[in-house]
Amino acid sequence: MVEHMMASRMAGMKASEIRELLKLLDQPGIISFAGGIPDPALFPAADFAEATAEALSDANCAQALQYSVSEGYLPLRRWIARHMAGLGIACAPDQVMITSGSQQALDYLGKMFLSPGDTALVGWPTYLGALAAFNAYEPHYEQLNLNGNRAAEDYRAAAQAAGGQVKFAYLSADFANPTGETVDRAGRERLLKLADALDCPILEDAAYQALRYDGVPVPPILALELAQKGDLDACRTIYCGSFSKTLSPGLRLGWVVAARPVISKLVLLKQASDLHTATLNQMVVCAVAERAFYSHVARLRDIYGRRRDRMLAALAEHMPEGVTWTRPEGGMFIWVTLPPHLDGATLLAQAIDTARLAFVPGQAFFADGSGGNTLRLAFSCADEAATDEGIRRLGVLLHTQI
Amino acid sequence: MVEHMMASRMAGMKASEIRELLKLLDQPGIISFAGGIPDPALFPAADFAEATAEALSDANCAQALQYSVSEGYLPLRRWIARHMAGLGIACAPDQVMITSGSQQALDYLGKMFLSPGDTALVGWPTYLGALAAFNAYEPHYEQLNLNGNRAAEDYRAAAQAAGGQVKFAYLSADFANPTGETVDRAGRERLLKLADALDCPILEDAAYQALRYDGVPVPPILALELAQKGDLDACRTIYCGSFSKTLSPGLRLGWVVAARPVISKLVLLKQASDLHTATLNQMVVCAVAERAFYSHVARLRDIYGRRRDRMLAALAEHMPEGVTWTRPEGGMFIWVTLPPHLDGATLLAQAIDTARLAFVPGQAFFADGSGGNTLRLAFSCADEAATDEGIRRLGVLLHTQI
Numbered sequence: 001m002v003e004h005m006m007a008s009r010m011a012g013m014k015a016s017e018i019r020e021l022l023k024l025l026d027q028p029g030i031i032s033f034a035g036g037i038p039d040p041a042l043f044p045a046a047d048f049a050e051a052t053a054e055a056l057s058d059a060n061c062a063q064a065l066q067y068s069v070s071e072g073y074l075p076l077r078r079w080i081a082r083h084m085a086g087l088g089i090a091c092a093p094d095q096v097m098i099t100s101g102s103q104q105a106l107d108y109l110g111k112m113f114l115s116p117g118d119t120a121l122v123g124w125p126t127y128l129g130a131l132a133a134f135n136a137y138e139p140h141y142e143q144l145n146l147n148g149n150r151a152a153e154d155y156r157a158a159a160q161a162a163g164g165q166v167k168f169a170y171l172s173a174d175f176a177n178p179t180g181e182t183v184d185r186a187g188r189e190r191l192l193k194l195a196d197a198l199d200c201p202i203l204e205d206a207a208y209q210a211l212r213y214d215g216v217p218v219p220p221i222l223a224l225e226l227a228q229k230g231d232l233d234a235c236r237t238i239y240c241g242s243f244s245k246t247l248s249p250g251l252r253l254g255w256v257v258a259a260r261p262v263i264s265k266l267v268l269l270k271q272a273s274d275l276h277t278a279t280l281n282q283m284v285v286c287a288v289a290e291r292a293f294y295s296h297v298a299r300l301r302d303i304y305g306r307r308r309d310r311m312l313a314a315l316a317e318h319m320p321e322g323v324t325w326t327r328p329e330g331g332m333f334i335w336v337t338l339p340p341h342l343d344g345a346t347l348l349a350q351a352i353d354t355a356r357l358a359f360v361p362g363q364a365f366f367a368d369g370s371g372g373n374t375l376r377l378a379f380s381c382a383d384e385a386a387t388d389e390g391i392r393r394l395g396v397l398l399h400t401q402i
Numbered sequence: 403m404v405e406h407m408m409a410s411r412m413a414g415m416k417a418s419e420i421r422e423l424l425k426l427l428d429q430p431g432i433i434s435f436a437g438g439i440p441d442p443a444l445f446p447a448a449d450f451a452e453a454t455a456e457a458l459s460d461a462n463c464a465q466a467l468q469y470s471v472s473e474g475y476l477p478l479r480r481w482i483a484r485h486m487a488g489l490g491i492a493c494a495p496d497q498v499m500i501t502s503g504s505q506q507a508l509d510y511l512g513k514m515f516l517s518p519g520d521t522a523l524v525g526w527p528t529y530l531g532a533l534a535a536f537n538a539y540e541p542h543y544e545q546l547n548l549n550g551n552r553a554a555e556d557y558r559a560a561a562q563a564a565g566g567q568v569k570f571a572y573l574s575a576d577f578a579n580p581t582g583e584t585v586d587r588a589g590r591e592r593l594l595k596l597a598d599a600l601d602c603p604i605l606e607d608a609a610y611q612a613l614r615y616d617g618v619p620v621p622p623i624l625a626l627e628l629a630q631k632g633d634l635d636a637c638r639t640i641y642c643g644s645f646s647k648t649l650s651p652g653l654r655l656g657w658v659v660a661a662r663p664v665i666s667k668l669v670l671l672k673q674a675s676d677l678h679t680a681t682l683n684q685m686v687v688c689a690v691a692e693r694a695f696y697s698h699v700a701r702l703r704d705i706y707g708r709r710r711d712r713m714l715a716a717l718a719e720h721m722p723e724g725v726t727w728t729r730p731e732g733g734m735f736i737w738v739t740l741p742p743h744l745d746g747a748t749l750l751a752q753a754i755d756t757a758r759l760a761f762v763p764g765q766a767f768f769a770d771g772s773g774g775n776t777l778r779l780a781f782s783c784a785d786e787a788a789t790d791e792g793i794r795r796l797g798v799l800l801h802t803q804i
Contacts, residue, residue, distance in 0.1 A: 002603040002638050003663050005569055007517045007539070013670040040464035048467065049458040056451040062442035065450065065650035100502060100676045107675040111538065115409045132674040136513065137409070167407055201404040236404050248467040250681035261405050268415040272534040273509040273675075274502045279652035281680055 008116075012135040031390035032358040033377040036177055036332050042303065043248055044288060044296050051287035055280055064280040070271040071263070072098025072255070073282035079289050080241070080255050087209075088223030089239065091232055091257050097266050100277045102207050102242035102254035106133040108269045109168070109203055109238060112262075114139045117163030121155065122170050125335075125365030125374070127177045127205065130170055141367035144169050146183055148190040152197035166198045172205040173221055174212070175331025178365045178376040182329055188221045192228070195236055201262075202237040207254075208331040210246050210297050213305030215329035222257065233259040243285055245332070246297050251281045304332065304380055310387045311379040318395030320402045325377075332380040335362070338373040339402060347375070347397065355393040410518075414537040433792035434760040435779040438579055438734050444705065445650055446690060446698050453689035457682055466682040472673040473665070474500025474657070475684035481691050482643070482657050489611075490625030491641065493634055493659050499668050502679045504609050504644035504656035508535040510671045511570070511605050511640060514664075516541045519565030523557065524572050527737075527767030527776070529579045529607065532572055543769035546571050548585055550592040554599035568600045574607040575623055576614070577733025580767045580778040584731055590623045594630070597638055603664075604639040609656075610733040612648050612699050615707030617731035624659065635661040645687055647734070648699050653683045706734070706782055712789045713781040720797030722804045727779075734782040737764070740775040741804060749777070749799065757795040 055064040071077070077093040084091050099105045106129065114120065114137035121144040122130065131141075140162035142155055159166045169191060173183040183191070195202045204221045219227075222237040229235055235258075242254040256266060270276065311334055315325055322339045338344070344361030351357040362374025382390065457466040473479070479495040486493050501507045508531065516522065516539035523546040524532065533543075542564035544557055561568045571593060575585040585593070597604045606623045621629075624639040631637055637660075644656040658668060672678065713736055717727055724741045740746070746763030753759040764776025784792065 001636055001661065002515075002640075003667075005515055005567070005602055006667065007513070007515055007520070007569075009517075010514060010667060013667065013674060015670060015673070035469075037469050040468045043463060043467040045458060045460070045463035045467065048463070049455065052454045052458060053451065056447060056454060058447070061445060061447035061450070063652075065445040065447065065652040066442045067437075067439050067646075067651045100680070103674075104676040111409070112412060113404075113407055113409055115411075118409070129674070129677070136671070136674055165407070167409075200407055234403055238404075244469075249469045250465075250467040252676060252678070252680045259403065265405075265408065265412060265415065268417060269538070271417070272415060272505075272531070272538055274506040274654060275531070276654070278502070278654040278680055278683055281683065 009136050009138050012138060030352070030356050030358055031386050031393070033379070033382060033390060034358040034360050035381065036376075036378045037381060038245055038249060039381045042300060044292055047288045047292050048248065048284060051284040051291075052280070054287065055283040060283070064283050066279060068276050068279040068282070070276045071267045072096070072277060073279065073286060076282050076286035076289070079286055080257070083293070084257055088219050089226055089232070089257060095232055095257055095260055095263055097256045097263050097270065098277050098282060099254040099256060099270070100252040100274065101244055101249070102205060102240045103129055103133065105240040105254055105256045106130050106203070106205070107136070108266055108273075110134040110137045110139070111269055112265060113167040113201065115164060118165055118167045119155070119159035119162055120168060120170060121166060122367055123176070124368060125178055125362060125371055126170065126367065127172055128365050130205065131367055134170075139167070140164065142166070143368070144171060146187040146191055152194055155198060166200050168201045168203050169195055170203040170205065172207065174206060174218070175208040175328050175333070177208065177331070178333055178360070178362065179335040180326045180328025180331050180333040181335070182218060185218050185224070188218065188224055191221065192225055200236070204237050204239045206239055207242040208245055209241070211301060211304060211332070212330035213301055213308060233261070235259055238262055243289070246293065246300065247285060247288055251285060253277065253281055253285045307379045307382060307387065308334070310384050311377065311382065311391065314388050314391035318391050320395065320399050322402055323398060332378050334377045334379060336375040336377060338375065338398070340373050342401060343372045344375045345372070351394070351397055355397050357390055357393045357397070359394075411538050411540050414540060432754070432758050432760055433788050433795070435781065435784060435792060436760040436762050437783065438778075438780045439783060440647055440651060441705075441783045444702060446694055449690045449694050450650065450686060453686040453693075454682070456689065457685040462685070466685050468681060470678050470681040470684070472678045473669045474498070474679060475681065475688060478684050478688035478691070481688055482659070485695075486659055490621050491628055491634070491659060497634055497659055497662055497665055499658045499665050499672065500679050500684055501656040501658060501672070502654040502676065503646055503651070504607060504642045505531055505535065507642040507656055507658045508532050508605070508607070509538070510668055510675075512536040512539045512541070513671060514667060515569040515603065517566060520567055520569045521557070521561035521564055522570060522572060523568060524769055525578070526770060527580055527764060527773055528572065528769065529574055530766050532607065533769055536572075541569070542566065544568070545770070546573060548589040548593055554596055557600060568602050570603045570605050571597055572605040572607065574609065576608060576620070577610040577730050577735070579610065579733070580735055580762070580764065581737040582728045582730025582733050582735040583737070584620060587620050587626070590620065590626055593623065594627055602638070606639050606641045608641055609644040610647055611643070613703060613706060613734070614732035615703055615710060635663070637661055640664055645691070648695065648702065649687060649690055653687060655679065655683055655687045709781045709784055709789065710736070712786050713779065713784065713793065716790050716793035720793050722797065722801050724804055725800060734780050736779045736781060738777040738779060740777065740800070742775050744803060745774045746777045747774070753796065753799055757799050759792055759795045759799070761796075
């Protein structure tokens with residue numbers, strides 16, 4: 001009875017297909033490559049139990065259970081500053097803000113920059129959750145082209161035609177969700193030039209950054225910009241990090257590193273929207289990060305890397321002619337492109353029904369609704385037997401249709 | 403270098419005076435009645451330690467540390483549904499959504515209803531954090547009058563003049579922050595009539611609801627509406643609850659109870675903005691609520707009630723003529739009105755400087771910037787000696803100025 005009172009922005013809010021799917025996949029016998037989630041068997045649970053007991057001890061519980069500052073727990077911001085220095089981004093704790101997962105950073109950045117009709121540059125495809133976060137602020141989307149063959153003037157004209165300005169370029173540069181692909185150094189440098197020409201921020205989503213299995217690390221976009229400009233407060237790149245893919249997604253812990261004027265505005269948004277990220281969670285993640293982050297990530301890289309290898313080998317064995325896929329150097333995803341006449345959503349319905357197999361159809365990752373002939377496969381939770389059998393079933397299904 | 407790209411909504415985002423103040427009050431020797439926070443000595447820390455150890459045990463850690471659904475942990479929604487039934491609001495778990503504190507509910511409700519120029523009806527004064535949350539959506543404010551002597555037509559005309567519609571009435575009906583006052587049953591019924599006439603939602607902020615120390619409980623506005631309409635899905639009142647004042651604010655746990663069409667849209671906003679509230683926090687709060695909510699709240703009511711009594715007695719003893727204050731039946735706050743020529747902010751500067759005393763000047767709680775001659779005193783963290791001495795110092799300071 002109050003729906004007619006809702007603001008126009010609500011028209012753009014739609015359910016995430018992935019998350020609706022996740023609810024259905026608890027049935028026994030289904031092999032799922034759908035959820036882009038960490039393997040729960042690999043959580044550093046003993047470290048968390050120890051850190052939590054410590055945070056709730058007599059000495060610390062009054063702090064852990066109490067309100068705290070919106071910018072985040074200082075020891076955790078200090079740990080993040082040291083971690084970022086290791087990535088070539090020297091920063092101070094007041095250039096770091098803690099968020100409730102990097103999803104929250106995307107919401108805040110959409111809120112900070114987008115007025116209705118403004119343009120966001122995003123990949124075709126891009127992270128579905130970023131589109132969901134930005135949609136609330138009623139943007140126009142243009143395809144972010146990293147080949148350097150679309151001029152700033154062209155983007156500017158398209159944005160003006162849509163009734164606003166280019167407000168930012170968003171991308172996940174390392175082992176992106178959903179493609180698994182990484183933007184090389186030259187691509188990052190072209191993006192920095194484009195952003196300079198457009199005078200707009202770059203939102204660098206680094207959710208998967210730590211999960212590299214082979215190949216040569218590429219510096220973060222913010223590291224490249226910092227090397228050029230010499231002062232983080234003069235940089236336009238806003239770096240969004242996350243503990244979700246390394247330590248735990250269920251604790252909802254992420255961070256933003258950016259110029260102080262951006263951080264101070266983000267702190268106001270945080271204060272107005274949820275006061276602060278749970279104090280206990282920040283203390284506990286800080287303790288576990290200090291104790292075990294790098295050793296734990298080394299273990300994840302080993303295990304997830306082998307799972308990626310296994311899935312790539314199974315795809316090579318079972319996919320029919322005309323199907324192609326990416327070979328990610330890290331992350332959790334392989335992106336499959338089917339012949340143009342096939343539709344991922346139709347295939348998923350058949351796969352669940354006849355093959356007891358699940359994956360995510362790719363179309364939802366495209367802001368323009370294209371990409372119907374694509375699929376996302378997550379290898380992070382799949383053991384060898386499930387990978388072999390699941391990809392075999394996918395191959396059988398595709399052989400009947402190609 | 404990216405500030406010029408920010409959306410117009412950022413102009414309305416300002417730092418909360420209270421939270422900035424809180425950062426400064428760790429100095430020794432200051433008696434503070436400023437922070438509207440629970441006494442950390444009263445947190446049920448042992449219960450939390452036990453519940454957390456259980457949630458991070460081998461049997462449960464894979465769930466506690468993993469992603470979960472946006473609507474919230476089902477056993478916690480079930481506990482809340484039972485709790486709400488006890489308040490006269492029978493509801494199903496799918497009429498409940500978990501939020502990261504009730505502050506987040508206010509942000510989502512602003513986002514859901516307000517377009518720039520729309521009108522929100524709020525008290526003069528009202529909860530500062532509600533204004534902060536709503537400001538991001540660029541509303542116009544009109545004073546919510548609960549005496550029934552302002553007609554719906556009048557509100558409608560004012561909203562139209564401001565360029566939008568009346569989108570909701572927001573209030574804290576029990577022991578409100580900052581005044582400590584409670585809206586009586588007749589006032590609640592007048593508000594329901596007004597909202598029916600305006601055909602707009604009522605946002606019922608029930609953050610302090612459980613903390614009644616004496617007097618007769620008044621049914622929640624949603625309970626009164628439900629009794630009239632017979633079906634929660636036909637109700638326009640949206641109830642925002644919180645565990646922050648009862649179990650712990652640092653875990654950031656609140657909830658919304660509303661009609662299903664509202665809840666389903668809130669779930670989309672939640673999914674887009676932070677995916678879900680931390681799984682561990684929901685499991686732990688659920689376990690502690692099941693085990694100890696009512697006994698713990700009984701203890702809080704006893705202790706906080708005596709602190710209120712002590713502060714009221716001290717005010718009666720030390721306040722000069724011309725100063726008045728509220729006599730709250732619950733909550734954490736007493737609201738002081740000074741003679742019109744005095745200014746709360748000026749007085750605070752003097753109080754910190756010369757009397758080593760802190761409180762919150764009232765002006766920030768007024769959407770129209772009035773209320774300069776008011777103060778908010780929190781009694782929740784003040785023991786007897788601090789209360790007696792702090793109110794004595796306030797009296798001395800005021801005697802020099804009146």
